[in-house]
Structure formats: structure tokens, C-alpha cells
Amino acid sequence: MDMDFDIDCPECGANVKVKLADVSRQRTVRCGRGHAIELVDEGGEARKAEKTMRDLDKQISKLGRTFKF
Numbered sequence: 001m002d003m004d005f006d007i008d009c010p011e012c013g014a015n016v017k018v019k020l021a022d023v024s025r026q027r028t029v030r031c032g033r034g035h036a037i038e039l040v041d042e043g044g045e046a047r048k049a050e051k052t053m054r055d056l057d058k059q060i061s062k063l064g065r066t067f068k069f
């Protein structure tokens with residue numbers, strides 16, 4: 001499970017798609033015009049959200065095993 005975000009390039013305002021995992025790992029992404037954008041996970045929120053989604057994923061796959069059709 002992953003989530004995409006739209007952010008604006010601080011240099012040129014171009015729309016850039018980043019993944020939650022990119023933010024939690026504080027990767028540097030590039031906009032369409034080649035500007036480097038350093039992603040900052042302020043307060044570790046992205047990391048927390050990622051963990052929450054991983055847990056949710058686990059719960060859902062557990063449910064999938066519970067219900068056999």
C-alpha cells in the first residue's frame with residue numbers, strides 16, 4: 001500500500017508527485033524541470049503514517065485469511 005502526494009516545486013512551482021515512502025525516507029526528488037527538492041519529514045509524521053498504513057495492510061491481509069469463500 002502506498003500513497004502519492006502532489007507537491008509544488010519550490011523553484012518553479014511545477015507539480016511533483018512523491019510517495020509517502022519518499023517523504024519518510026527524506027529522499028531528494030526532482031521536478032519535471034530538474035530541480036532537486038529535498039523532502040523533509042517534519043516531526044516524523046510521514047514515518048508514522050507509513051507505519052499506520054503498514055499495520056492496516058497487515059490487518060486487511062489477516063481479514064483476507066479469515067474469510068474464505
Ligand SMILES: [Zn+2]
Nearest residue numbers: 009012031035
Ligand atoms: Zn522545479
